[in-house]
Amino acid sequence: MDKNHLQHQLDMKRSLLDQGYLDEQFIQLEELEDDDNPNFVEEMVTTFYANSARLLQNIEQALGSRPIDFTKLDNYMHQFKGSSSSIGATRVQKECTLFMEYCEAANAEGCIRTFRQVKQEHASLKTKLEDYFKLARQGGPSAGGQAGR
């Protein structure tokens, strides 16, 4: 693999970590990669985004109902937060926590506002990761699974 390419990938990852987009969990996932699952991290991220879309939908719906069921909202968000923790989406999780605090306070406006932030972080991370994996794949056939080691 092109050394520069690898470096580029590593830098990107470093940046994501430093900026708090990702945390140690992401590194953990990378460490799980092996011959059986060479693209494990990417697979997990893909699974996460597929599933989280559904969870966000639930929250969206719950937020739209009147009166708002904060307990339900809290549960949904809890679910989403748990899912986000699987790939180490730190920023997303932070917003989730904030959201749940608003739920506890039964603050509808706070919830709605924070939810927007959750979605934003969620989408933003997705883009960055897509770039990251694209870069990894470009590095060569095996680059995608081994970059970052």
Place this chain on the structure above:
Amino acid sequence: MENGFSSPRSESFPAGLRVLVVDDDPTWLKILEKMLKKCAYEVTTCGLAREALNLLRERKDGYDIVISDVNMPDMDGFKLLEHVGLEMDLPVIMMSVDGETSRVMKGVQHGACDYLLKPIRMKELRNIWQHVFRKKIHEIRDIDHHESFEGIRLSINGSEFSEDCIMFSGEDLTSFKKRKDFQNKYDERDYGDLSSTKKHRVVWSVDLHQKFVKAVNQIGFDKVGPKKILDLMNVPWLTRENVASHLQKYRLYLIRLQKENDLKASFGGIKHSDVPSKDTSGGFGLQSSIHTNQNDVANDRDQFSGSNFYGQDLDAKNNEGDQEEIVSEPRPDSKKPLTADVPDPQDTRSSQMSFDHSSASLGSDVNYTEFDCSIPKQYPWSECPEVQSKQEHKLLLQLEDGFSQQPPGVPQHYIEIDQLQSGRDTSSPIKNEPVLVEYKSHHESHISPKETAIDNFSVQSKSLIAYHQSFEPSSTAIKSMKPQAVDLSCITDLEPCQRNLISPSDLTFPPFNEDLTVCWLQGDFLNKNFGLPNMEFADYSDPGFIADIPVHLYDTLTSDYECPYDPTEYPIVDQGLFIL
């Protein structure tokens, strides 16, 4: 560790540990699977709690440990935890992204052997085998204690068994010396054999249990004792110890059933925080867990008549004095103690159980009255809720009064209940119930009287009902005196823990020990299960089910002595469980 524990998969323990992972999040499920595989464990994944239960039930000895997320769509993780603990007696690890103390506490109360926070690191998973190992050690020790020596062929490590590991049955004391040889045997043993220790236990089939019940009936509950039962049953290969532990479980089980039933009805609308009194009042935990379960595990708030049952107060109050308040079972001083209805119930109770807390009037008096009145009408299991509603009403009233004073001790409740009972059709078994209940909740001798009272009450009615079902299937009223005897026996069980326990008629049960804490906690599960509206259990009103119950129960019958009430061994009332 490594030495001697060889799994059937011909790898050395803990490799090959059979783990069942339950998580509704597909990402986590895959990640955990990968991590566990890297630990050389044998992994099975499951996205639904019900599916997990089915898997576990299909292959009773198919798994060594269960890891489950707390939040799941089809079933609350805590509930699953209960089920697994009760039915399969497997160690369960809970997971959650929420590390709040209350949640963790709840997990522990429900019997989780560990609580992991997400994101989970692989190193945390590497060590989960310790929970399996620990359980095995305890099991073996328990087996040693009350199973015939011949039945014991496993030994984890000769050094684990010190002198205090008494060999009962005394069948063959010489074999005791062979303990040292265990090391050899155990080297040859597969790890899987550890779980097969259960095979050496008595399996109480439906038939066997029927005989047992028949024998108990014949003898009369107040006179029942393992030896008598054994003689009557006339089963040559059965030992007195087997019967003793079965009897213990049976009693406790019935009590729990009753309690659960009562609680379900009475506390249907009452929510308790999931944080029962931390230290002292075990009862809190008991009750809270019960209520929580019944009402909605997700609800951590205490909504019990507005009084802060467990929630905030709980944290603030850890001592006895506080507990009373926490219990929030207001016992209005103004309320006429049960004594009014039933002369001097307090004394009885006191004698039965001495608690740090004054037994307090806890409005339970009123409760009991209600309860008592309704019991006769309630009889059929399925009708329990009716009573409950009355009781609940009373309870609510009481609660609102605020928990004023701590009853002199749980005993009061008992007494009251007892008195109440005697004054009515219902028999005295109730008396016993409270004791047990209190014991459970009060294992640390801190029981909020109110709580106890209420618990007792429900337990009583339940046990009464239960007993009737088992002993007099055709009966629809709790009138026989039999339950009373049973209860007395039950009291016996609690004796060690109680300060002033009524001398039980049957002193065959070993003293409680700390294990009981865990036991009753887990037992709560059982109760909860029964009381839950969405119970998937068999029809309560079916008298036959009781006979069936033990079937499963004895799959794990062992550690009776250490924990008279081992919830894990109590079959949940689920016909589906009785898979032998």
